[in-house]
Amino acid sequence: SVPGTKVELTVSCRNLLDMDTFSKSDPVVVLFVQVSGSSEWKEFGRTEVIDNTLNPDFVRKFVLDYYFEEKQNLRFDVASFGAQDFLGQAFVALGEVIGSQRGRLERPLTGVPGKRCGTILLLAEELSNCRDIVTMQLCANKLDKKDFFGKSDPFLVFYRSNEDGTFTICHKTEVVKNTLNPVWQPFTIPVRALCNGDYDRTVKIDVYDWDRDGSHDFIGEFATSYRELSRAQSQFTVYEVLNPRKKCKKKKYVNSGTVTLLSFSVESEFTFVDYIRGGTQLNFTVAIDFTASNGLPSQPTSLHYVSPYQLSAYALALKAVGEIIQDYDSDKLFPAYGFGAKVPPDGKISHQFPLNNNVENPSCAGIEGVLESYLQSLRTVQLYGPTNFAPVINQVAGIAAQVTDGSQYHVLLIITDGVISDMLQTKEAIVTASSLPMSIIIVGVGPAEFEAMEELDGDEVRLSSRGRYAERDIVQFVPFRDYVDDSGNQVLSMARLAKDVLAEIPEQLLSYMKTRDIKPRRADPE
Template sequence: GLLSLPFQVQCADHDSDGSHDLIGTFETNMTQLQRAGDGSLVEFECIHPEKKQKKKSYKNSGIIRIKSCKIETEYSFLDYVMGGCQINFTVGVDFTGSNGDPRSPDSLHYISPDGINEYLIAIWSVGSVVQDYDTDKLFPAFGFGAQVPPSWQVSHEFALNFNPNNPYCQGIQGIVDAYRQILPQIRLYGPTNFSPIINHVARFAAHSAQQGTASQYFVLLIITDGEITDLDQTRQAIVNASKLPMSIIIVGVGEADFKAMEFLDGDSGVLKSLTGEPAARDIVQFVPFRQFKNAPREALSQMVLAEVPKQLVSYYKWQGWAPMKPLEVKKM
């Protein structure tokens, strides 16, 4: 059927200014090209139509030899999800002192009389979409940058439910409930270190990657007021995580200068570690909450999650992993 459909190949001399010069063309089909895969000699005369008309002695403008030909399936995000890929969603919440005293209405952690703040809106906006791709609806949730009881040591990856052996919350509502309960029990402190929580999720992603299947992908949502302290360690953590089935979403709350977050996003160039090692792929999406303050919640979740499907597909394509269960195509 489709493999025998003819198509024309144009060969041109590439010019950097875009004025490419036609060398010639030839016609073929996929059946012919695929013969190159079994060692057969597949070659075509490259013919320039005008030169052929003008010169009787014209033979060709060169020979095109096909050395190999492969047909590869381009899988979509939906193919992987329908194939059984689980999206594992983890939340990291910034409890550093720069957020302000949660009891003060000026604080980013202050819960208004109607029960919300920017942290809670970000958790709901992103979580309500991501949870549909996770069958068990159990989400690990952590805080960082606070002094926690009973020792009042500063911690950069404490479970929001105070259970380090089982930091999972039941659904997005479970994360919200844990956040509300922990707020009066901790002391906001500092510094603002991202790398511990990125490395925490990366350990799970690395373990999953060893299975060699497209079974689990990890999404880490970090909500922060933006004054990052361990930028160099975070750069290294992101470069390491870029080789794993993992994406990082950073939502910036408040009015701070988010230059460091935009730098981590890597949209203006490839993020590199302090030693110059480049990220294998772009896995960070940064969104400032203030741009969406008066927009519907769906607008924030759309913007925040815009890159994740592409990032998931790019990782599995890079690894050469197909979806686990082939999609069943229903016959019309």
């Protein structure tokens, strides 16, 4: 999968162990990255060595590809160079660094028995030149006439130069018919595409005369760079269009016309990381299907069966998704509900009962707390029916509607066997929720056909209810059975599940912010 972005990590340490007899330690930090879904660690890189200090600020940085939907485990080993003394280590997920305030995280170093090893400080910054977007407009004057019966039909082709001197096409303008003085429409292009973030790299532009049969005639060419273009806007720079073949043949050849840059502006595209660093909190809510179609929890055939040897499909799905999301939720308190059961003391059917049995405060501490309350509920409620999704969706939507300034974003995880009873009401609830800062993840467990869930997902056809269409696609559905692999490697298959379920969340959050024109808050400097 394509990395969401590149993140640069800056490393410092404070109060390191002093291992040298005659001077202070000479620390170096080695970064190891855990290979996805295994217990193997690979060395990623190391900082420079700083002599004689217990409080190093390292200059050499680590640049990592960042994926929101994966747990990217990092291990930092600190050693004293030369003496090869081990000074301690820290384990951290990349998401924790990005999810912490202002992208700064401080962790104690451990690993030297009986000793205080000091701390490691990590700062995560997104590499920025890779997301500017340029809008520009060009026009031309007195281009060569190429068509026998009329003037030319000119268009421009932009190429960026590669390291090896070759060129890659990166943009084509539209064709302006029958003129030697065309004005092309403004167009936008990512700076990445134009020059790969290197502002002085050559950008070559060819001018062609369009022909219906595809054998477009070459009028001429000129070269510039991103830096030159960005300065040109204030000076109305005029580029000469030259045709090398004509230049060689004709002594009096001046040019084949000129191209003028009319306007040039740069905007930054905000990314998921910008919002998280600016303080947007992801609030995670869980809803679990307690309907009778799951089977009696005491029976091994039940989807809720708790065996001493392994977690149920419900518990596995909850853990896989929750463990990644919790890095982005500062209070680590997760409201958790059940639906479709008869609840004590009076056996009333409920579609949003708190798993911890506390109506005032349905939040559980961490994913472990949710699991504990889930297992507790299985022992006390009676699985029943029908399977209604709408009440819990409306419940979370009501909370999401209270804060719409972009500082809070809600993710509702529904785990279900997919036999839905209130399809019309659920569609209505999702269409209403689609204008709020929230996303819904549905994990389908068990053998059912999940057509209804696929319809709610809305990837193929935009979801609608009573003539209203969903403003954004906010539902992501995956069937759990696609991820249970035969080799029994649960770690790997759950990592794949989390990856597919969470892959759409950054885009869904961005689409909410964009339609509301909410800009990320600037992360305050210290």
